[in-house]
Amino acid sequence: MNANLREAWALLPDYLGQHVILSVSALLLGVAVSVPLGVIAARSRRVGAPVLAVVSVVQTIPGLALLALFYPLLLAVSAVTDDLFGFSFRALGFLPALLALTLYAMLPILRNTVTALKGLDPAILMAAKGVGMTARQSLFRVELPLAAPQILAGIRTATVWVVGITTLSTPIGQTSLGNYIFTGLQIENWIFVLFGCVAAAALALVLDLLLAMAGAGLGRRSHARLVLAAAGLIAVIGAALLPELIQAHAPQARPMVAIGAKNFSEQYILADLMAGRLERAGFSVATKSDLGSTIAFRALSSGDIDAYVDYSGTLWGNILGRTDMPGRQAMLDTLAARLKADYGIASLGSLGFENAYIFAMRADRAQALNIKSLADLARHPELRIGGDFEIFSRPEWRAVAKAYDLGRMKRRQYQPEFLYRAVVSGDADVVSAFSSDGRIARYGLVILGDPKAALPPYDAMLLVGPAHAHDAAFLAALKPLEGEISLTLMQRANLMVDRDQDKQTPAAAAAWLDRQIPH
């Protein structure tokens, strides 16, 4: 078997288990809320119309955005409850994903419940009253049983949607089958992407099939079908949850820690590198990858993750909100002091390389247009510039655009992986890139100079959350990484994952990198 496929299989029990827990919880919660709400909505127009309108609007919000929005929302709610009752909760991971997915599950269930109840033959309702049923008896003995097939159809629709959208909970720190897809897209590992899609689709189909069988059993009053469907559902859910249950009940001698990673190859490799060192030091490590840039920092300060690597320039602008350029070492020192004072976060210093935001062009094109630095770009406002999803809304771009008068250039945004394709194929003339990326040299790109020093330095800093800022064992496991990863080493490790041929997994690249560092 292919090494990538083997790694994908090895990850399946964890990803699938978490995916099933989240999807099934959201569906159960969705049913528990939507069916009673549907009953009320069917009886009262005053309730029904606004409720259906709100739920329909929720459905139009893109899944990724809805999931992401619940993070700041819960963070704010958690801060309020902490102030009022001294009670806070985790705003990252399971809870925001559960709430967002429950909202998604509601529309088809609610709508079908209302439609089914409103569509019942009035003669039947009259008969229910006529034989002497109370309103409650009529609801439970006649109306809901008659509406059941249509309500179940709504639940089936919700199941397929929710199982699919659960893949989008990966970026807010909830492991799911989406981890295959997000990671796969970043490192251009199509086997991973396909594996994640196929696994999610298969899960949705199996659950849908079992619910259809339960529906047929209900309709034809076939106890055999009902029992078979129920047994099937229990078996599928049980099998998916088994690894989680075993893990939860295993004696937990080793302290649990979580390592975070943003959504690109270098971050996956560094997270795996840290995880490996911590495991050898006796910790039980979980990695939470594909976190959004600011989400990663918030997650660290709130204790959802215990360590990750961030970059000095990013923290300088986004967290401290500074635009001045005091110089490399002053920046590192200020950051270490402020993060410690304001957030209780310990900085283990620079890893030894810089992953700067840079701008690059194809060498032949730069030569033809005689462009050597960002300053030369101002002469060519007709050029198109490509960036990742973040760059154009970051302070760095504002600084560069202001310093070199680049505000008029046409902008396009790409998935980081496709940025290189775009510049190589000519879809974009200039692209934003990262200096530690091994593909810059590989694709024959030239880095544009920054004569006005508009871009800050981006030294990779290893940050440790408040819970372990004074944990000697934890710090000792990671401290040897300080200053040991040169730019060349990091570029080579990144290229192992990012290249098209002989692609390695981030774990394999991390193992290679680990061997280059003295223990």
Next chain:
Amino acid sequence: MIEFLNLSKAYSASGTQAVRGLTLSIAPGEFLVLIGPSGSGKTTTLNMVNRLVEPDSGEIRIEGKNVLDSDPVMLRRSIGYVFQEAGLFPHMTVAENVAATPVLLGWDRPRIAARVTQLLDMVQLAGFESRFPQELSGGQRQRVALARALAARPPVLLLDEPFGALDPVTREAVAADVRAIHQRLGLTTLMVTHDMTEALLMADRIAVMADGQLVQVGSPRELVEHPADAFVAQLIETPRRRARALAETLRA
């Protein structure tokens, strides 16, 4: 047994006065048919007996007791009702449909089972217990509805155009059964129809309604011999004309 005292009902939504000051009494064991054109207020009158519709003013008494003083749910369990087009519960078997009211009354299982068997025997549907309504013919469905109405041994039976959807042959057979069961169980029966032939053949007395008011009450013979006005005469004329035409056809 059943007394209507100056009963009135207006529908606020449409503003129509469905029943205006109706006074009528039905003797114990009597089979009374309410007849009239669409919109004459006959079904509204019937539905007020078990409070599916609430009157605006006036009283309905059953065995001297004002129905408005009873709990509507308990009242309905004590009165049999056969709906237009049966109104059987499609998700329940024949046996479950028949058992509906006894189950609500909390009868024990053996008693319910015995009662269902007895009733299905009575309406000639023994062996149909586990069928579903959609597997039955129209006549069979109406017989199940009759069995359901009678399950909890009500003294009063209400029928709302019960044979409207049946073909003529079935209609006659089911009508004859209804009349026979009324007799056998000593029920007080109030039936609504717009078919005068049916009324003449089944009723002890017929109450003719028009525009929410009572036009004439009397036995079939009284109605035929002494119609109160041109409207009643016209209602009576239709079956008579058809009977004459039929007789002539057979003679020729």
